[in-house]
Amino acid sequence: MMKSIDYYRKNPKQARSQATVDAILEAAARILQAEGPRAATTNAIARLAGVGIGTLYQYFPDKNAILITLARQELALTGEAVNAGMSPPMDAGENVDPLRVSIHALIQGFKGRLRTRKALIEALIANGLTEELTFPVDLAMKEVLAAGTEGGDAGGSGMTPVKAYVLTRAIVGVIRSAAMEETAYFGTQEFEDELVKLAHGLMAV
Amino acid sequence: MMKSIDYYRKNPKQARSQATVDAILEAAARILQAEGPRAATTNAIARLAGVGIGTLYQYFPDKNAILITLARQELALTGEAVNAGMSPPMDAGENVDPLRVSIHALIQGFKGRLRTRKALIEALIANGLTEELTFPVDLAMKEVLAAGTEGGDAGGSGMTPVKAYVLTRAIVGVIRSAAMEETAYFGTQEFEDELVKLAHGLMAV
Amino acid sequence: MMKSIDYYRKNPKQARSQATVDAILEAAARILQAEGPRAATTNAIARLAGVGIGTLYQYFPDKNAILITLARQELALTGEAVNAGMSPPMDAGENVDPLRVSIHALIQGFKGRLRTRKALIEALIANGLTEELTFPVDLAMKEVLAAGTEGGDAGGSGMTPVKAYVLTRAIVGVIRSAAMEETAYFGTQEFEDELVKLAHGLMAV
């Protein structure tokens, strides 16, 4: 059930191969976004990618692999953006809030493609890879906690594993719920503002 | 694709009919929980319900109707339990926390059938009935806010739809994430305690 | 790998069901004979049987099951005919040779459909059911040996599994080879005569 990292068939080192792989992944993302998961058949993905169905299967062992690869790729991108937000450059102004930047990155994840995000979350869960889902935030959480106690007095004041768990899931949970429900609030400034407030409140323990 | 709200109204008044409908709904819920959405075929549901597939189609126009009806039913039950928690009887002791009772109800929701819950939420979303999903909890939210500011000065000052949305999803999101990830924390007292604390913090705006 | 006896999905007790099953089996046999194994796709079988592909899958769990069922059926029929030949009725004339009758039955086996016979034998082998293939003829072999030594002195002295194997395969092998090579001799009286002589020779050890 648990798939290895190099789940796909061949390491696409050559430029051409990489372009093909990218075309397939982008096609999958686009169909997911535009027509939903039911329309994302392997044949439809291949057609939109402009490759034969056989070519698709030369790069991915099965349909799941496409979705998982896509999910990991988007998750990695989001994770990087979130972490970048946590470590602002020295010359950043006083009024740059790392938390806001990171939450913004979190919301903007998956290129803002909400339905794609939903479908990929589903795919990861359906394949028993739920833990990968929280990877970007778990990483960021550690940084936050470290930074938060940096110049402070008592280290993890009252911070327990369960508390940390609840806090991170509160933030991610709001975003995930919003994504799953495809709410209209998603992506609005007010939504982001409220999330930032929530995060700050939680940080204060 | 978008179905009208009362798409599935078919008031089976006779007792026998009602028993058949109930059997079908319970069968669906059980399969969803035990074997997942892919196993919940109409034939499997009919078989477990002890009726012919034709009979099933005499009570429900299509498969979606079964899931939607079931979702509404479970949602209503959970909503009632949550609301009941919000309005403690007069003779309840001082130390009864309505929020705690409601959150407990939320955790226990859908008869504890997590997989069924997930599948039904999906069904509702997939059928463009997202608003039904939020209605019960939004209702409860209003009660909480009202109750919370009861003895206070300014009522729900500053409460906006988005803020309410974020607050409710924070709580629900934690529960949903925990369920999905099958964390060991789920169901522990400490988990519930932290959630209650989180909720109280959020209430304080 | 080893399939249970009641490999198929439902015991077709009703006349209609039985007719459908028979139609599917007969269609499979016909395609096998006329166009070879590669043409015997599930869709082609269903089409010739005059049923939908879904109906086919209501009676057989997969393609293999069709071939295995057909093989067993034909094998049973041939086995019965061979065994019947071995046990001539009391009022049969002196000049009725059980061996000849059985060999005749063997040649006529599988309704004379040679290509079907070959494909079904393959199917049984490919499914690890090789022993079923030999059972009927091995059974007949025992009867022959018993009958042959009936009035003699020493019973089946020196008969070993390998010897029995070689003897049965000599007879069956001639028939199979002749069928495969589509020799003009196949079906002639002289061919049968020579086979009977061969068999008698082999019996004498």
Place this chain on the structure above:
Amino acid sequence: MMKSIDYYRKNPKQARSQATVDAILEAAARILQAEGPRAATTNAIARLAGVGIGTLYQYFPDKNAILITLARQELALTGEAVNAGMSPPMDAGENVDPLRVSIHALIQGFKGRLRTRKALIEALIANGLTEELTFPVDLAMKEVLAAGTEGGDAGGSGMTPVKAYVLTRAIVGVIRSAAMEETAYFGTQEFEDELVKLAHGLMAV
């Protein structure tokens, strides 16, 4: 479907070419033996042979050609061995039985690779080249008959074409059946002994 006899003549005269051809044929034989016919895809053969799939198609017009060439090659080798056994050197001891030597060669054919043998027999039959299958034995049979009547009285005493046909097919048929059924007896000393006995019996008419 029916291919002409010299369908696959492509005389690769250069040494390098010959090495490539041999590598492909040996790879095919090995996969057939180790993993069965389903695994013997053209891509798999090319990979094991250490050549590109394109190269494979430069030497063989299609997949069938590989199997047929391999079959003919093995058959020719077996035929030579069988014939060599029939003509023992003058200095061979009295107790050298030509029939035993030849039957041994027949059994050892295809380098003892039973599954390969089975698959190649299939390939030949499937391509309407069944008659080639008996070529080694037909050749040997003539020699036997000639030798048998050499110093004898009446030439082919009672030997008719049909009788000869039945006799040769009895021997080949046992081996072929054994190969097709992948019996465990195949290759044992006892199996060979019984076959030799059978052959001697048949020779005696």
Place this chain on the structure above:
DNA sequence: GATGAATGAGTGTTCATTCAT
């Protein structure tokens, strides 16, 4: 000559739904 990325017709199989009994 050698290569291997690309191809797509074709396969076995599923399952929501219908309708004659």
Place this chain on the structure above:
DNA sequence: GATGAATGAACACTCATTCAT
């Protein structure tokens, strides 16, 4: 009203073969 046999569009996936490099 109840039934379940029948349906067939649709899906994921394979592999012999081609051809531009």
